[in-house]
Amino acid sequence: MELAELQTQLAEISRQAQAAAQQAATIDALRGAESKISKGPLAELLKSIKSFPAEQRGPAGQAINQTKKAVEELFAAAQARLRDAELTGVKKLAADFDPTLPPPSVPRGSLHPVTIVQREVERVFVGLGFSVVGGPEMETEYFNFEALNIPADHPARDTQDTFWLTNGWLLRTHTSPCQVRAMQRFGPPLRVIAPGRCFRYESIDASHENTFFQIEGLLIDKDISIAHLIAFMKLALREVFHREPTIRLRPGFFPFVEPGFELDMRCEICGGSGCPTCKRSGWVEVMPCGMVHPNVLRHGNIDPHEYTGFAFGLGLTRLAMMKYGVSDIRVLNSGDLRGIVNPQRLAGRTIRAG
């Protein structure tokens, strides 16, 4: 190669280096461009020095090294410029940031429909002089069955399929064990409600879950009659629904009450015409109830000759279904209620799950 040809190639390399240094938008891109030039055409030219006539090798090497240095300086200056620009950007961001501004709004969820209805029922009964009590979800056979007048061989046990635990205890099948616990703990006269989760080992369908909520209610005093029971039940439903829902009372058998009743509500999903939620009957069982059986009072250390009382077991999950128009109970144990809850029934409440 001739020196003149070398100068032309070096000039072209300088031009390419300038263009690349100008175009690179990041430090990484600059490093890449620089390495491409120094390891590419510049390295090739350095290797070609031996092909020059002996007397031209000195000037050729000098010319290549000068260009190499110029290219390095060019990229170093470009890197410094980019760093400055980045710093200025960060400083500008910091200057523009106003820590006193409110944060961007995050969509909020809401209470679960069952919780909303539970609180409403609690509000109503607390207003009627009831206290809210709790009870264990892991129960003994005594409180779940025996104290409620359901001995071991009683067929009523078959109606509440039970999850038995390996220690002989069970997952409570209803909130009724709270009745005898409350009697033993507080004595008469007594007005308590006990909301809580119950468990049954049964097939699941549109109105049956293996895990659901009930609210137990218990009033013990002197001269309490069925008339009191019916008045309290009607009042509670009217307060929860903010209107008079259509109900019916029919005889029902529960060993822990005598007499016992089933209180059904006209199905709010189909309006009574029949649907899968009400098993096409037009009615949904929500509040079995009755006068407390003397044997149960005795287990609670209360004299049945002195005191009488009523008890009810409100199916809270089903009540929430009726109130919010949820046609399938399974969604209430799922994580996403969007599109399930009937918006017309929300009455100003926000039920969102996302």
Ligand code: FA5
């Ligand atoms: C009982 O559990 C009685 N302890 C209720 C009671 C209390 C009667 C006090 C008398 C005096 P029952 O098994 O019918 O009864 O259940 C009561 C309510 O719980 C039902 O009406 C229904 O609304 C709800 N329920 C029962 N099983 C399920 C289930 N698998 N899924 C959803 N809700 C249920």
